[in-house]
Amino acid sequence: MGGIPSVHPFPAFLEPTFSAEMLARVDSTIAVLDAAGIIVWVNPAWEDVERPHRILSLVNTAYLDGIAGPLRAYFEEVLTEAMTTGEIYEQTYDCSSPTTIRPYQMRVLPFPPHGMMIEHTPIAGAATPAPADPEDPSDTRFLTPAGLIVQCSNCRRIRDPNVDSERWVWVSRWVARSHPRTSHGICTPCLGFYWRRGRRR
Amino acid sequence: MHILVVDDDANSRDGLAELLTFEGYVVDTCADGPAALARLGESSFDVLLTDYVMPEMTGVELIDAARVTTPTLRCLIMSGHARVGPADIVWVPKPIDVERLLLALGR
Numbered sequence: 001m002g003g004i005p006s007v008h009p010f011p012a013f014l015e016p017t018f019s020a021e022m023l024a025r026v027d028s029t030i031a032v033l034d035a036a037g038i039i040v041w042v043n044p045a046w047e048d049v050e051r052p053h054r055i056l057s058l059v060n061t062a063y064l065d066g067i068a069g070p071l072r073a074y075f076e077e078v079l080t081e082a083m084t085t086g087e088i089y090e091q092t093y094d095c096s097s098p099t100t101i102r103p104y105q106m107r108v109l110p111f112p113p114h115g116m117m118i119e120h121t122p123i124a125g126a127a128t129p130a131p132a133d134p135e136d137p138s139d140t141r142f143l144t145p146a147g148l149i150v151q152c153s154n155c156r157r158i159r160d161p162n163v164d165s166e167r168w169v170w171v172s173r174w175v176a177r178s179h180p181r182t183s184h185g186i187c188t189p190c191l192g193f194y195w196r197r198g199r200r201r
Numbered sequence: 202m203h204i205l206v207v208d209d210d211a212n213s214r215d216g217l218a219e220l221l222t223f224e225g226y227v228v229d230t231c232a233d234g235p236a237a238l239a240r241l242g243e244s245s246f247d248v249l250l251t252d253y254v255m256p257e258m259t260g261v262e263l264i265d266a267a268r269v270t271t272p273t274l275r276c277l278i279m280s281g282h283a284r285v286g287p288a289d290i291v292w293v294p295k296p297i298d299v300e301r302l303l304l305a306l307g308r
Contacts, residue, residue: 146256150210153281153295183254184281184295185210195216195299 008041008059013114028121033063035115074193082110093189101169102127133173148183154190203227207237207251234258241267253280261286
């Protein structure tokens with residue numbers, strides 16, 4: 001990582017816990033928002049992603065303007081709650097391709113009443129080849145010890161029983177039609193979005 | 202209203218318990234049918250809300266066994282498969298529509 005340091009002044013409310021030099025060295029893409037949700041500083045990693053892809057919000061724009069559809073309302077609630085409670089929000093998600101699973105962690109670190117820091121971090125060492133879709137319906141790779149396949153009833157991903165941590169993967173043949181031995185659950189991101197939204201204490 | 206939530210998936214089980222508690226219900230949970238039958242024998246419940254596909258015992262089998270000792274127990278079954286169970290069991294399709302579930306519980 002490296003890139004060109006941000007020309008915008010580093011927010012004073014992050015000091016001394018963080019410094020521009022410290023945040024310039026990390027793999028995480030980091031955006032710092034003021035209390036109104038306006039981006040006031042980003043680290044070089046954020047700029048390195050935004051510059052060629054034009055997919056992230058820029059300094060002096062509203063962070064939520066970069067989020068479309070129903071997710072905008074969800075993250076508006078997340079950010080508001082973080083600022084109100086002072087509690088860190090965390091979630092893991094994947095930004096994967098058909099061949100590679102890449103887990104990421106998103107964290108919102110609030111610094112009320114001044115603002116917050118949002119970081120997206122690739123989970124170190126967690127990128128793995130995606131499992132090939134089973135051609136044989138009796139393929140047992142995705143069966144739990146109880147002989148069931150656990151599938152998120154919302155996003156249709158399959159829980160990978162071969163890892164200790166929670167990981168959900170796409171198995172395309174079971175998206176439209178579930179395996180007969182499927183127990184329908186809910187993955188953590190869907191749980192937060194579909195069930196917990198609007199019901200946070 | 203005292204509800205027993207039974208689901209082998211921890212996210213579903215704990216998420217429903219959290220949601221229903223937030224809505225004012227008293228909730229207990231179990232991860233499978235045998236544990237649920239034991240729990241039903243320990244306390245009085247108004248509603249059994251159970252998943253369908255589970256290890257050891259399906260939700261329908263659980264309801265059939267529960268009704269032997271508690272014939273008045275109100276039963277709802279959750280499933281991502283096609284409608285399951287006898288007609289007198291309320292079917293809650295997965296993915297669960299929270300508002301629809303709350304209406305079924307009589308909010």
